[in-house]
Each structure stands twice: as structure tokens, then as C-alpha cells.
């Protein structure tokens with residue numbers, strides 16, 4: 001059965017786990033062939049490939065450390081060699097050290113910006129070169145730490161804010177070719193990173209944190225990787241054609257309330 005992405009090829013970074021995995025499987029379930037990248041978890045990435053193959057898609061897993069420009073180039077080379085085209089690029093992978101700014105080392109800043117900023121620029125260049133004129137989709141996965149302060153997120157928040165600005169500039173440059181560029185800015189989403197941040201970063205019991213988060217979220221639930229995948233799928237679909245240069249906050253309404261609104265209890 002045909003889907004919205006039938007005949008399209010999508011490259012998703014950090015697709016072995018979490019949101020990236022859900023995005024890859026969602027695009028495949030709607031017809032896309034996949035290039036999925038991972039850093040360490042080859043077995044998990046191969047499981048995504050197997051699942052996509054089971055859906056009748058073609059898929060390949062590529063090791064890529066986004067700190068390395070050569071690896072960024074190589075993942076697009078695999079897309080070119082295997083599929084001879086690219087229609088969708090999702091910059092999803094991220095990594096950082098959750099530390100107060102007064103404690104971060106120079107390499108913490110360099111690594112976080114290499115993955116989120118430098119790799120995004122280089123990857124967008126490679127993606128645009130592979131995309132034909134008329135249709136292309138680039139989606140950057142940002143995070144709510146770009147909007148407000150989250151303890152220990154200073155470096156990542158700054159890198160994600162830069163990424164959101166790059167989304168606007170790329171949308172401006174690539175719009176005339178039919179390529180849209182948008183960002184997705186999730187609140188807390190239940191993944192390995194979320195659990196690590198709550199447990200180690202905040203030092204809070206995960207069950208207790210979950211109950212508090214749900215109580216503060218107008219939709220009264222946590223976000224899931226599938227929520228991120230649904231929004232990315234819309235942005236990548238033909239229906240998303242007139243939306244470009246935007247970053248959509250996806251947090252169940254968590255960030256709507258001004259801090260002043262909490263004063264009254």
C-alpha cells in the first residue's frame with residue numbers, strides 16, 4: 001500500500017534509540033527507504049533496519065560520530081551510493097555533559113557544538129546537494145532548553161538555540177528549491193536521555209519526577225518518541241510544503257504557563 005513517503009529516501013541521525021528510532025520507523029511505515037545512523041549501538045540500529053525491511057523498505061545502518069566531519073560526509077556518501085538520492089534529512093542525534101556552566105570544560109563546549117551546530121551545517125550542505133529541485137525536507141530536533149533555563153543544560157541549550165537560527169537561514173536559502181527546513185522543539189520525552197537527565201542531572205527519583213511533570217503538563221501525560229515522530233512526519237509530508245523556517249514546541253503545553261502564574265499556588 002502506498003504511503004506519504006513512497007519512493008522517498010530519508011536519512012535520520014541517532015536512529016538507534018529514542019526519538020530517532022521512532023522517526024525512522026514512522027517514515028518507513030509510510031513508505032520511506034532509510035539511512036539510519038548510530039554512534040555505538042550497532043545492534044539497535046540493525047534492529048531498526050530489520051524492522052524497516054520487514055515493512056518492505058530498503059534500509060541501511062551507518063556508524064557516524066557527528067563530532068567528526070569525515071563521518072558526516074560518509075553518511076551522505078552511503079545514501080548516494082545506495083539510493084542515488086535523498087529527500088528527507090532529520091538531524092536528531094545529540095549528546096552533551098549536563099553540567100553547570102561554571103563547571104564545564106572547553107571540550108564539553110566544543111563537542112556539544114560540534115554535534116549540534118557544526119555537523120548540522122555540514123550535513124545540510126550535503127543533504128541539499130543530494131536533494132533534487134522541487135522536493136526536499138530538512139528537520140532539526142532542538143529542545144526546550146533553547147527557550148528556558150534547565151539546570152545543567154547551558155551548553156546544549158545554547159547549541160540548540162543556534163540550531164534554531166540555522167533553521168531560519170537554511171529555510172531562506174533553500175526555499176526557492178522546494179526544500180523546507182523546520183525544527184521540532186520537544187519538552188521532556190521518555191527516552192534514555194530523559195531518564196539520565198532526571199536521575200543523574202537533577203538527582204530526582206524518576207517516578208516522583210514523572211508525577212510532578214504530568215501534574216504540570218496541561219495534556220496530563222509525558223511526551224513519547226512517537227509524538228516527536230508524528231510531528232516530524234507531518235513536516236516531511238507534502239502537506240507541510242508551505243511551512244518553513246519554523247521551530248514547533250512539542251511539550252503538551254508544559255511551557256505555556258508564565259513563572260508568574262505559579263506564584264499564587
Ligand SMILES: NC(=O)c1ccc[n+]([C@@H]2O[C@H](COP(=O)([O-])OP(=O)(O)OC[C@H]3O[C@@H](n4cnc5c(N)ncnc54)[C@H](OP(=O)(O)O)[C@@H]3O)[C@@H](O)[C@H]2O)c1
Pocket residue numbers: 013014015016017018019020037038039040041042044064065066067091092093094095115141142143144185186187188189190191192193194
Ligand atoms: N529526551 C528528551 O526529553 C528530549 C527533550 C528535548 C530534546 N530532545 C532532543 O531529541 C533528540 C533525540 O534525543 P533522545 O532522547 O531520543 O536521545 P537518546 O535516546 O539518548 O539517543 C541519542 C542518539 O544519538 C546518538 N548519538 C549520541 N552521540 C552521538 C554522536 N557523537 N554522534 C552521532 N550520534 C550520536 C546515539 O547513538 P548510539 O545509540 O549509537 O549511542 C542515539 O542514537 C536530541 O536532539 C535531543 O537533544 C530530547
